[in-house]
Amino acid sequence: MKKKIIIALLIVAVFSLSAVVRIKDIAKFRGARDNQLFGIGIVVGLNGTGDGGTLNSPLLANMFKNFGIPISEEDIKSNNTALVMVVADIPPFYKEGMRLDVIVASLGSAKSLENGVLLQTPLYGADGNIYAVAQGPVSVGGAEVKSSVNLQSRFKVTGYIPNGALIEKEIPANIVSDNSVTILLQNPDITTSARVATAINEKFSVKLAKAVDPASVRVQIPDAFSDDIITFLSIIEELEVIPDQAAKVVINERTGTVIFGGDIKISDFTLSYGNFVVSIKNGEIDGQEATISNLISALKALGATPQDIIGIIEELHKAGAIYAEIKVM
Structure with a gap:
């Protein structure tokens, strides 16, 4: 036997209260922007988890040469080094001597950057100039656990160096x-x-x-x-x-999550969906108007699953009964 929900729309003047925020929290001044920096470097000190080939041999040979140690590329085949891409963002108005966080990612066949140390690496801007120099121990983060879904397992071929880059040249910013x-x-x-x-x-x-x-x-x-x-x-x-915001419903079908803001209105409709017959007419539901929030509460009270609720919302949107943008993830 199908369950029937009668939801009536109470026509009243409703003013949605949005958060009062500072201009600083929702805007920036033109000219005050971040810039991206990048470079290619070598991570050393790996416990046999490096590239293990000749990919980084030319770079290492040049480094040895700069220190007055002659050595050929053919003699360098270390499993304890890895070629990496180094990236960082430099915020506006940062001056010489200030520090930046750095991300490193393996370019070769390294299995892990754990416990490695990045050698001094120049970081370039889009104009080809050097604006910072990065160096320091690499942290791969994460956790070696499988029992908790709340902790992210380690991904060992990318790493992070807090305050790992020293700014050598300021990027001019004019606002x-x-x-x-x-x-x-x-x-x-x-x-x-x-x-x-x-x-x-x-x-x-x-x-x-x-x-x-x-x-x-x-x-x-x-x-x-x-x-x-x-x-x-x-x-x-x-x-x-008070920033204005268009009505929006965000649906994550994989997790069964529905996110919405404000009192999103629903027009009159009748929908048959599985074991449910949903009907909105002139009237009330528990003394309240027909909104997404009240519809979801009513469906949950009757035992609807997240998938049922998502399916009903999507069908109502297709029929033009929901006055909001629907974004499905």
């Missing part, structure tokens, strides 16, 4: 152009862009900011801050806004 700065939203949105501009203009009681497009807000620097731009930017960063 001021034509006496203005541009704020770039991490998640472009027309409404959020307009709210950011409004918050800035209200703070300074003058129209300094203009929303150029969903991703950017241009702000003029007032004369009072012409010689103290950092203070002006810090004031902007601390201003609070």
Whole structure:
């Protein structure tokens, strides 16, 4: 016998409360961006788990030559060394002498980089210049456990060196152009862009900011801050806004997870799905309106499995009954 759920839609004015956040948490200033660095180096000190061939022999031979030790490539066939790619991100405004975290990954046939040490490796930017030098002991992380699903097993051909790179050259960053700065939203949105501009203009009681497009807000620097731009930017960063967000439901079919934000509305419908007949009409469900949240609660109360709930949500979306974007992972 099929179970029947009658869900009625109560028509009321509902205002969804979103989180109030700082501009600093949802945007960055144009020009203040990370840059990627890379290099190729040698990890030594491996306990027989290195490349074991001639792949890294030319590099090692050149290193020995630089130290005044003549040795041929043919004489170097060590299982204790590995050729690796070294990568790092350098944040904006980082100066000479500051340090970066480094990731290393095997390029050859090494079985493990565990307990190895990266030899001094220059790190290049996209322009071909050296901006940092990396060196240090490699940590492969993870855990040697099989009993817990919460711990990630070791993946030993990639590694991590905390503070493993020393910056040798600063990458110039300029965030001021034509006496203005541009704020770039991490998640472009027309409404959020307009709210950011409004918050800035209200703070300074003058129209300094203009929303150029969903991703950017241009702000003029007032004369009072012409010689103290950092203070002006810090004031902007601390201003609070309510970012707007389109209704979205994220479904992970593999884990049976449904993630949604806000009170996502559902229109009238009748759906027959397996042992369930789901029907939304003018009325109520437990004194509440028809939303994704209330629908899921009702289905769970009647014993629906995560797969049942996901299947019903997907069918409702296909029928146009859910007023939200559905993303299936």
